[in-house]
Amino acid sequence: MKILIVTQYFYPENFKSNDMAFELQKRGHDVTVLTGIPNYPEGEIYDGYGFFKKRHEIINGVKIIRALLLPRGKGGGIRLFLNYFSWAFFASLKARKLSASQKFDAVIVHEPSPITQFYPALTVKKHQKTPVYFWVMDLWPESLEIAGGVKNKMILNFFTKMVQHFYRESEKILITSKGFRKSILEKGDFNNKIEYFPNWAEDTISSGDLNYPIPEIPEGFKVMFAGNIGEAQDMENIMNAALKLKEKENIKFILVGDGRKMPFVQDFIKEHNLQETVYTLGRFPVEAMASFFNQADLLLVSLKDDPIFNLTVPAKVQAYMSSGKPIMAMLNGEGSENIKEAECGFTVPAGDSEKLAYEIETASQKSKEELDKMGMNGKTFYEKNFRMEECISNLEKIISKK
Incomplete structure (x- = not known):
């Protein structure tokens, strides 16, 4: 299959998206990753990378395309907001260009926070009708409220509607914990879309x-x-x-x-x-x-x-x-x-x-x-x-x- 993985975080950052991409490529699939410029967790762009450096790479056969973003810095609320939405915006532009030049069989969204990582995948779906598989590793807006300290009802309602829209647009919703099912079902009748897909440990x-x-x-x-x-x-x-x-x-x-x-x-x-x-x-x-x-x-x-x-x-x-x-x-x-x-x-x-x-x-x-x-x-x-x-x-x- 020709697979696009959409995730803000990828190698040399240490996330499960690395294992997933490299293993799928190893098994004979044609894998492309649309990701960001590495800056997690320190908030500074990694050595050797930049706005004009290593924006396109091939690692272990996987094609990597890096969209612009504002680095997360020290992780304050405003800086994180800009980090999340800047990547979603620029990655969506990249996704539109990709959709015009390549046809994908499946799009997988790897989602530790933020939920906004779904936007570029949605762009591909709109252009190609490609099914999107949403690997949910962090629940929103609950994470925003509890871990992020956001209490404003207007903001939480905005993200609730966003999440509901993303779930509706997903072919399947993959969950790392069976406990996620309750939160997802509270947002709509998505029972037939949910698949249990747990984390694993790296071979290393x-x-x-x-x-x-x-x-x-x-x-x-x-x-x-x-x-x-x-x-x-x-x-x-x-x-x-x-x-x-x-x-x-x-x-x-x-x-x-x-x-x-x-x-x-x-x-x-x-x-x-x-x-x-x-x-x-x-x-x-x-x-x-x-x-x-x-x-x-x-x-x-x-x-x-x-x-x-x-x-x-x-x-x-x-x-x-x-x-x-x-x-x-x-x-x-x-x-x-x-x-x-x-x-x-x-x-x-x-x-x-x-x-x-x-x-x-x-x-x-x-x-x-x-x-x-x-x-x-x-x-x-x-x-x-x-x-x-x-x-x-x-x-x-x-x-x-x-």
Whole structure:
């Protein structure tokens, strides 16, 4: 098939759109990606890229077309708005030119926020009647209201109508969490369009290089958090749990990643003298994760106690499972249920730092054999439910049925 993937984020940014494009191309499909100039998450354009540099590339056989955008900068509300809509506008212009020169069999929209990424796909559909498959990874306008702090009813109603329009224009709506179904059905009768299409872990995590060079990790019982350190991840309660365990000097919190809440984390560490038990290592490429996870005793995942997050399964749940390490989860909903079903770790309610501290201390006292068994339970569950090969095979079946 001749497939167009529409997404604001693509390689060298680290998103599932990379795996999807490269794997589909590898399987013999002709894949084009319409994307933006890489600037996530730091908000600055990556070295080697620019408004007049590397706007067209071919990587692993995939044709990449980069539309202009205003970089997200430090991520303030106005700057994010301009980032989202500038890309949607310029990518729609690119989509119109593409529609005139190429005929696509399917358009796949990869949508972590923002929802506006659908616009260029809609342009192609209007010109070619090409079916659009909408991979929803973030619910709008709920995400805008809860994570973005937008309370203005006029703005929320505007985005609700936008979302409803996009759902109506979709051939299928692919959801990463079964909990998304409720939100989507509240916006219209889209039941026959919904298909479950979960996240997977990168091969570099599930079978990566355990000897990839990483900084020295301190000795002790290592509780590792890897990924975005942002508002949604409830760093306040992770830090509160670390404070409660301050006297348990054998327990070390290792934070691998960066994000908007990193300044808060670093200030908290200084204010409460946690330098001996909490370590911030910064951001590393996905290729380094297997090496990091191999050093961990427990992998930590968390989300705030908000209705939208209770419907979400963080992608790191699958990544953690694939590593064969036990998981400590401070979240509600489907992600927590997956961990319980797999018997691969410990779960506490979202926002409960006291229980988190208690369960981490409990885990630190378990034998290596007990922890290893949990880890292998998770890996087995991952292999059965979340391997990329099976997910992409399912995607091929979905987009081949019109």
